[in-house]
Amino acid sequence: MANETFLRACRKETVEHTPIWLMRQAGRYLKEYMEIRKKSSFLEMCKTPEIACEVTLQPLRRFELDAAIIFADILLPLEGMGVNFHFAKNEGPVIDRPIRENSQIDAIKIIDPYKDVPYLLEALKMTRAELNGKVPLLGFCGAPFTLASYMIEGGGSKNYLNTKKLMFSDPGAWKVLMDKVCAVLAVYLRAQIEAGAQAVQIFDSWVGCLGAADYEEYVLPYTKKVIDSVGGDVPVINFSTNTGPYIDLIARAGGDIVSVDWRMELDTAWERIGTDRAIQGNLDPGVLFGPPEFIKKRAAEVLKKAGGRPGHIFNLGHGIILGTPVDGVAALVDSVHELSSNK
Ligand code: CP3
Secondary structure, three states: OOOOHHHHHHOOOOOOOOOEOOOOOOOOOOHHHHHHHHHOOHHHHHHOHHHHHHHHHHHHHHOOOOOEEOOOOOOOOHHHHOOOEEEEOOOEEEEOOOOOOHHHHHHOOOOOHHHHOHHHHHHHHHHHHHHOOOOOEEEEEEOHHHHHHHHHHOOOOOOOHHHHHHHHHOHHHHHHHHHHHHHHHHHHHHHHHHOOOOEEEEEEOOHHHOOHHHHHHHHHHHHHHHHHHHOOOOOEEEEEOOOHHHHHHHHHOOOOEEEOOOOOOHHHHHHHHOOOOEEEEEEOHHHHHOOHHHHHHHHHHHHHHHOOOOOEEEEEOOOOOOOOOHHHHHHHHHHHHHHHOOO
């Protein structure tokens, strides 16, 4: 039976239960994922549509999730931009030549998704067909800041000093870089939507390293440009973490749904975002390491803060953490459905 609860909640329609999906719902906490991962690298998995499709569907076989998210990565567009990277063992992504010179910014190419990430588009088509309407399929991309920060830092970072250095000391170069990243993300999202993505999430995972005024000046206009480029065709989720102190500015960048983390109460966040918008969140992913009855209690608290208002999509405040117990995920999904139905 078709389950459109997620898309209806995105549009702030009333729903029979609060929809739930989880960031990083596919991955290493599942043994069936690890079976495949043993034989292929993460990037090989992303680049093989049959595998990406299979891994996208794995969590849906275990849990009654209300949406699927395509198995991919925010860094996939980099290759076509001419910024090569690899995943180092237990280290996460490593950019071969981090962007530190203006000439490197000038050399960045605007991708053609049909030539540069055909495997992703094929995986979306295949997964959409395979889902056959069971639940909606999400596409995604990194937000301009988070993607640029990887390109500049060369990987994850504690203080984002190379990024801030460029931003503060050469605003002209920052603008050129961000404009290019925006142009890439616009075509990247558009192609995903054409390939079958029914909603998209923009991940600004690391933008919380900035203060409010710097977010407003150096980031907001670019994130807004990417969101505007989707042009209202499908719902857009504007995701960030650690941005509670300026969640109103995050909301100003756009998005039909604003995703919030657990550092702020959901009701307070919703007031500041504006209750005319939908909201996603916001359980601490660490809660899934607690016992089932604790998970249920915490899920109930989030639902209480949402107050049964239309437009709440249940999610974690950030992705599932490596080592998360499968039973914890099951307890959460079942609790959210049970506690929120027949409201
Ligand atoms: O949500 C989903 O299930 C869809 C798949 C998905 C992945 N990455 C798969 C993945 C999504 C939505 C992402 C987004 C992503 N990728 C983000 C934003 C989300 C967030 O967590 O803030 C970021 C920052 C990245 C970049 C990235 N990719 C990092 C930092 C890492 C290494 C960290 C880690 O957990 O090992 C990856 C690798 C990655 N992306 C894995 C998966 C399943 C692990 C690959 C493996 O070794 O099996």
